[in-house]
Amino acid sequence: MLKYLSIRDFVIVASLELDFSSGFTALTGETGAGKSILLDALSLALGERGDGGMVRAGCERAEITAEFDIAALPALQTWLDEQExxxxxxxxxxxxxLDVGGRSRGFINGRSATMQQMREAGEWLLDIHGQHAHQSLLRQDAQRDLLDAYAGLGDEAAQVASAFRVWQALDVRCRELSQNAAAVAAERELLAFQKRELETLDFSAEMWQETQSEYARLSHAASLLETAEFGIEVLNEADSSCLAQLSTLIGKVEAGSAFDPALGETLQLLISAQAELQEAVYGLRHYQRRLEADPQRLRELERSIQTVVDAARKYRATPEELPQVQARIVTRLAELGGDAEVDELQQHAAQARETYLLQAGHLSVQRDRAAQTLAQEISVAMQTLAMQGGQFAVALNALLEPNAHGLEAVEFQVAANPGMPLRALAKTASGGELARISLAIQVALSEVAHVPTLIFDEVDSGIGGRVAEIVGQLLKRLGRRHQVLCVTHLPQVAAAADAQWQVNKTSRDGITFSSITVLSAAQRVDEIARMLGGIQLTDTTRKHAAEMLGYAA
Incomplete structure (x- = not known):
């Protein structure tokens, strides 16, 4: 539960520190004193959107700190551990x-946290019921959500929504395939032909490189033979060939070295050069014998190269890109699938539909059970909220087409007076009746809530007298199971509280400040008297206030 709240420079609050206790606490004060600022500050601490206008005038930033006792919330402790x-x-x-420029930062246990993380933590800690909650009560989607929340069917409803999305995705895919069957078949046939064509081509980068090299060699065979013959002639067969002249030179240098040993090194170099030139001659003769003009093979290579070039031009690619083209064709064929895959997809869609209907049917049974219990509880509450003889019902109307929310639409119905037929809440209830029914529903939901702290912001607007007294008792009853805070303008509600805080607004040097005072027993009498009698307090109003407090206790 909420243990401590610190507010700094927020709206018209300069500095405020509050310690909270269990039970039912009422917040009262003059209209416009800022009773709802406490709730706005808590909402901000729990990750709600904020803006620079919330920072007190003349200040750089606002700061809200809230401390909660979570000893009874092991699930939250586990979540905090998981989130580090x-x-x-x-x-x-x-x-x-929150700074004046609108930028904000959040922290959980001193560690930086995102607004989403703060909101998730807040879902375990605190629920705020606003005074305009009954306005959303007219929408059927809100009515469905309230019923599911009352019955604790949030997880089941989410599973039904997930099953519906899976079914619909498969169903849409099946319809697309059926509607485009002819086009898909034509595309599949074309792709299959292209696949066979490329497979027959049997193209590979290595073979393409080898083919080009062989073609280049054969297409220049005459020139290459001429080059080899010229080399052999120059090196060995001409009258003044290199080897002949080199042999003569070696003989002379060898003879000279007998008279001067310094020519020995030169002689060795010449002998080495002679050996290498002789090896070159052997290599050219071997190349000459191996290289033969082969016109037939050359024509085969020309046809092979032209086939590859034509295929590349057809698929608007270079020859080297043909393997990637083939891979894309294979991938697309797999995406289109065959008739067997279409049949399999239809089977999956049918199975997904059965799964959805099974889960949605189970949800419908649970909703029906909860609808009867909730209707009975609200009907009983209506009798005590100045709607004697009234009846409340939760109708589950079957949908023509199932949707992500199930097989039925949830409709709250009411007969405000005895003998009147049940009709949709949106068409029959007045503003005051809506407020009271909304309060009854909120109390019913709070009874089953696992959140330890419940805050009600003037949900008692539009009621008074004996009904207000009953509302106070309802909140007091809730306070036995939850920590309850209620912003109220009704003395009957405030009198039922276990503790009462007074919100005051003052002005100093033209600056407005808001503060909160924890009232003593005597101060509560004066505050209740003020709420009863206005500005001028009398002994009569004080006596009435004391009696009201005593009765409520």
Whole structure:
């Protein structure tokens, strides 16, 4: 539950520190004193959107810190551990800083946290019921969500929505294939032909390189033979060939070395050169014998190269890109699938539909059971909220087409007076009746809620007298199971509280400040009297206030 709240420079609050206790606490004060600022600050601490206008005039930033006791919330502690946001055992500390430029930062247990993480933590900690909650009560989607929340069917509803999306995705795919069957068949036939064509081509980068090299060699065979013959002639067969002249030179140098040993090194170099030139002659003769003009093979290579070039031009690619083209064709064929795959897809779609209908049917049974219980509970509450003889019902109307929310539309119905037929809440209830029914529903939901702290922001607007007294008792009853805070303008509601805080607004030097005072027993009498009698307090109003407090206790 909420243990401590610190507010700094927020709207008209300069500095405020509050310690909270269990039970039912009422927040009262003059109209416009800023009673809802406390709730706005808590909402900000729990990750709600904020803007620079929330920073108190003349200040750089606002800061909200809220401390919660989470000893009874093991699921939250586990979540904090998973998010690496754990702090002291049994404690969750939320802090939000908002600067005048609208930028904000959030912290959980002193560690930086995203707004999403702060909102997720807040879902375990606190529920705020606003005074305009009954306005959304007219929408059928809100009515469905309220029923599911009352019955604890959030997970089941999410599973049904997920099953519906799976079914619809498969169903759409099946319809697309059926509607485009002719086009798909034509595309599949073309792709299959192209696949066979490229497979027959049997192209590979290595073979393409070898083919080009062989073609280049054969197409220049005459020139290459001429080059080899010229080399042999120059080196060995001409009258003044290199080897003949080199042999004569070697003989002379060898003879000279007998008289001067210094020519020995030169002689060795010449002998080495002679050996290498002789090897070159052998190599050219071997090349000459191996290289033969082969016109037939050359024509074969020309046809092979032309086939590859034509295929590349057809598929608007270079020859080297043909393997990638073939891979894309194979991939697309796999995407289109064959008739067997279409049949399999239809089977999957049918199975997905059966799964959805099974889960949705189970959800419908649980909703029907919860609808009867909720209707009975609200009908009983209506009798105590100045709607004697009224009846509340939750109708589950079968849909012509199932949707992500199930097989039925949820409709809240009411007969505000005895003998009147049940009709849709949106068409029959007045504003005051809506407010009371909304309160009854919120109380019913709060009874089954696992959130430890419940805050009601003037949900008692539009009621008074004996009904207000009953509302106070309802909130007091809730306070036995939850920590309850209620912003109220009704003395009957405030009198039922276990504790009462007064919100005051003052002005100093033209600057407005808001503060909160925890009222003593005597101060509560004066505050209740003020709420009863207005500005001028009398002994009569004080006596009435004391009696009201005593009766509520």
């Amino acid at each position: 946001l754990s702090g002291d055992e049994g404690v969750c500390l939320l802090r939000r800083v």
